[in-house]
Amino acid sequence: MSATTELAAVRAAIGEVEDPEVPVTLVDLGVVRSVEADGEQISVVLRPTRLGCPARDEMARRVREAAASAAPGVPLDVRWEASSWHTGDVTPRGSKVLVQIGYAAPGAGSVSCPFCDSADVRSAGPFGGSVCKVPFSCRTCGSTFDALKSGGTVPGLAPRNRAEAEDRVEGGQ
């Protein structure tokens, strides 16, 4: 294989790698930032959704495994950058999949229910079952769901719900 072909093969293979927790590819999630030829090696740069994401090792392992299967023997450098990941890093396809599997649409101005699209949702506090998630429930259909944190902020709430969420935090949530 030529270097160009190898790079294309590695990009295609890494493009199929899914996040260990949600069935979305790391490319669509915005975790894979670049896959580039760097001399004789291929360099992959990843960005964690949160610095404390516990799945980083597994993600890197999957990326290495995919690259090795596409271009055996090609040296690979996988590096994590300590940058802020934002929900705007999710591709439109990734966003669509996230909503389909029950997450709030990432990057939207305010949080709405992924099941019934209602904006009448309730925040259950700024911390969830994973460091990257924030729990919500829907008053209209009763579903519970998660939204993804973006940078250092919790996902936006519609104005009518924001004051209530702040009250809940003040209340010791």
Place this chain on the structure above:
Amino acid sequence: MNEPEIFLRYAEDQFLHGHLLSSWIVDYVDLEVSLAVGSIAQEELAHAATLLGLAGQDRTDRDRFVYERPLSEWWPSRLVVADDRDWPSTVLRGLLVASAGMLLSRGLTEHSDEQVRQATSTMLAEQELHRTHWTSWVRLLGGDARTRDDFGKRGADLLPLAGDLFGAAPGMPAGPVRRRLHESWLAELGPLLAAADLDVALLGAAPRPRVAGSEQAQLGRTLGTVRSLRVGPDDGVRAVYR
């Protein structure tokens, strides 16, 4: 400031704080509290690893830093060595560490090195969420007649220990930057602490020097617990998960 030194000391503080908080994950009290404190603990440990990376350490170095370094080479703040795990102390310690961390991170977000800028900007954003959480709790515990007195007593014990968060280890330059950071910290925390009837003056007018880990008996006990997982056949816990 001597930046590698700052990164190392700050990493020690973040690691020990994350370790103290982690007990709330298994000592179940309330689901929301466990989720919040668990998340913050996880992020403190990640911040420690990030800071060690900025200080030039790789994965192996980081492992040695925590598991193999003698106590005489540790210089953590007394605040994160004190093993007061009751809730009022946990809340106050969380606020003090998060607010000090934000000031340190903010001061490095204009750094000439892009890697330092990116990492500290990310940590700053995450610490802001932590500070918001602890601030809510400080208002709650300091504002309620049922908890205010106890919170005040815990604060009187804990605040003097936090006076070295911007302090230098002996032999390291104290420098005007540390003093300015400390003063900014006092100004920022003053109104919130006063509203909870806590005396910000207990933090000291200037940063206090740090002392070696070998002079802080509790650190030996804490690290003994941490390191006990590495003792045993074939290197303890590493044999199980290898």
